[in-house]
Amino acid sequence: MLNRLKLEPSRILLNLAVIFIIALWTFPTAGLLISSLRDKNDIAASGWWTALSSADRKQVGRMKGSADQVEKDGKFVIFGNLFDGADATSGKVSAFGTKVQTPGANAAGSTVALDAGQSLTVGVDGSYVLTSPTKFTDERGGRVFFVSSQPPRFTLDNYQTVLFSEGIGRSFINSLTVTIPATIIPILIAAFAAYALAWMKLPFRGLLIAIIVGLLVVPLQMSLIPLLKLYNAAGYFMGVPSKTYLGIWLAHTGFGLPFAIYLLRSYIAGLPKDLIESAQIDGANDFKIFRRIVLPLCFPALASFAIFQFLWVWNDLLVAIVFLGSGPDQLVLTGKLNALLGSRGGNWEILTASAFVTIIVPLTVFFSLQRYFVRGLLAGSVKGG
Amino acid sequence: MAEQIIYAFFTVIIGVGGCFGYFYGSNWLLDRIFPANANNDSSAVRNLKMQSTIRPWLFLGPALLLLSVYLLFPVIETFWLSFHDRAGDKFVGLANYVWAFNDDQFRLSIFNNILWLAVVPALCTLMGLVIAVLTDRLWWGNLAKSLIFMPLAISFVGASVIWKFVYDYRGEGQDQIGIINAIVTYFGGSPQVWIALPFWNNFFLMAILVWIQTGFATVILAAALRGIPEDTLEAATIDGAGPFKIFFRIMVPQIYGTILVVWTTITVLVLKIFDIVLTMTNSQWDTSVLANLMFDWMFRGGGDFGRGAAIAIVIMVAVLPIMIWNIRQANKEQSGH
Amino acid sequence: MANIKLTNLNKSYGTVHILKDVNLDIKSGEFIVFVGPSGCGKSTLLRAISGLDQVSSGTLEIDDAVVNEVPPSKRGIAMVFQSYALYPHMSVFENIGFALENQGLSRADIKTKVEAVGEMLQLTSYLTRLPKALSGGQRQRVAIGRAIVRGAKVFLFDEPLSNLDAALRVQMRMEIAKLKRDLPKTTMVYVTHDQVEAMTMADRIVVLQAGKVMQVGTPMELYENPNSVFVAGFIGSPKMNFITGVPAEKLKAKTIGVRPEHFEFSDTKTDIAGTLDYTEILGSDSFLYVTTPTGMLTVRQPGRTEFKTGQKLNLKPIAQHVHRFGENEMRLAN
Known part of the structure; x- marks a missing residue:
């Protein structure tokens, strides 16, 4: 990190260049945040960048x-x-x-x-x-x-409006109801599968791995129609509604599995062979090895996948539109925001505050667990640290 | 609200608990049916063998089932549908593919996709490399990188609200509240409805993806840069190479593999690009790309599963070779260390 | 109490033949060392005994019962790995007690046993620590403790000292030797590529090359009567000198082997004459490197040497210590 490229005397220039890029990158988000805190008349009357001055x-x-x-x-x-x-x-x-x-x-x-x-x-x-x-x-x-x-004026009124009268609060809870199981279930299922593919003796192991990784290429949109048909048939057959939370958990789990298994398998396969064999000699069966040895040791990989999956599910719009209803008891945040974008297209005070409510959770997760996120990214494409 | 929270809480408990229950329950059952802790050696050994034959499938079962239902089955179904008519009843051979390659909208979508492919991966990788190199030397480089990286955590819908606000248009003479138009009018230009300018609007949509994905490229490339052995750079300095020569001749060749991986990863993403176009323009003003065209044919007015499926297969065929290459490359990098 | 008997053991991965017809009888309570260059199959042989690898053909018996199909945990063996394989997230106590836990012992029993082993290995005050807070030697002891606590009949060691520095290695060698004294009934199989470890610790040494057992015997047997050029060259340090040509032909051999300490100097010209190239003085010994027409020879002299570099030396092997090898590199009968 130290002066690896000795580009003197451009120290100040370098700082300025980076600051400029950062400004460029954060400007759009800053606009959203500041606007959401402004009076609704102000938003429509003047640019958000004027909000800080009189x-x-x-x-x-x-x-x-x-x-x-x-x-x-x-x-x-x-x-x-x-x-x-x-x-x-x-x-x-x-x-x-x-x-x-x-x-x-x-x-x-x-x-x-x-x-x-x-x-x-x-x-x-x-x-x-x-x-x-x-x-x-x-x-x-x-x-x-x-x-x-x-003088600059800021208010939380917009947030009050969107949270309590525009139904964003309710959607927030719906989003959590979707996201938490849709994050935990695939981790569990993928971790077990990854362990089996990495360490257990089973026929066609190589082929299974190839197929699972190959499924990474399937465009999500492709699977919607066949699945929708299947859901309707299953719902009709069992006499239950076809749009349920269980349905979307399983859908997100299915879509997330190839990446999860790919990521976790390469991590679990990288654990020292001696450890697994030592546990075998110590008389632990595979379930116990998984629970007591592998699971604790692959925590970093689990955490990084968890963050990925959480962000992916929380931010997803398409799967939610297709597999969940649009009633207030099922509409998730992104769906709500998309609906507002249509019905309240000009009401920037509602759009900005709503958008900020939807991105605050992923941003918090991202900034607090960034370390694991980055590690996961690296494992996903190049060797992880 | 409280009721909703309690309901949500229990739903979550049941969902997650059921999953845990399966793994614990099935393994407990296996240990019960084939007890191996008995000291009777020959039967314990036999039971252990049974256990180790069955157990992998207990572990893999749920994953294989879900993968089959949610990915394998749709792929096969789509493939089948792509050779059938709009309702999926009658075999039509290659008619859907023939239609696609003669359809103006399809050609436009292909053209737009190629445009995206030409611009976004290159720009993201280039920006990522530049930012990675610049921030490598700064004490606050990590903070800078995480700010660049931040958009990756934002949903496409959220991002499109942000960017619609950036591109917002007010009639001439009014105060512009969108930053781009404000800048344009400040310099004496006249405001534009940016996302409705055919052809050029593609680039305004691409800007969003570049904004989101550059962080990814930056972080990966920064890690790769850090992995370059310090002594090779020092040796080059001693050999009298200047900073640009060091960058192009010493650094870039050493992280060439990573650059390609970043490039192709973003390429795959671009081939599947969908949400940005849906939320920003809804394919209007000639911004349609393949995934959106497929979506329209399947869900919107189109209602022709055969044509939608044909487009889906085209996307998959385009993605497949890049993906295979990419995974190979990633594995090679991984085992190379 | 456990003897191990290997009969015609073969192991191949695909077309690669790793073990070729290995026959071996290990007596109960014996300390056996497998030694050989890397890739000779010694670790594979150990893993076959442990059950971690299946054999391709042949039989493997422990205590007269065929165990080919028995999984590792049911073979009554314990293994100490090269990397120690300590579970990094478990305390020393949990590491040692893990096997007992798997046997379904009560907490109280586990505690008693683990503490007893801790005492024996002087680990009592470290039981709550994680492996990363231990020194290399302590980690090694924990790994051994895991083996002891289970009361296994057979201990398998897979190059356990190769990760330690030289000083610690000597110390651990002594500790393992002591362990062997303390557990006289336990059969121990030890794999190493270091012939010094083999010589110092083994009751019997098994020398392997390219998947074949070359020779089995006590350290001194191998030292004094190596049955092949390979074994002769592998055992002993510095290496035995091999001389071909006239001096060998005079003794009716293709090759003769002479250990560095088995040379005398002659004032008159001998068959083996050369120039002193280089001298290494270690204090206790001096090693002389002499260039002769048959190649570079190493000569050991006790203490300091009087010879100067460049000096002409006439070497003469001590007759009763000359090893004769025939065309096929095998020992010739005397």
């Missing part, structure tokens, strides 16, 4: 009506503050106007002449003075369009 915001305020006028020096005057009753109730006014197209026509503090000899002055703090030579008659005051600079 943002200019176009607002509309309505002035008071004739009831509030006072007579002063022979003129009629209405005092008030534009922020009263506006969306954002504080801030600094930078400009104002009386037409919706030109909210920035006049700088704050200036006085504008309006029709019929009226004049309007708006201060930076939003206070306005409307003066007229004649008595105001309109009960409703006129509208003033203004640009105000807003």
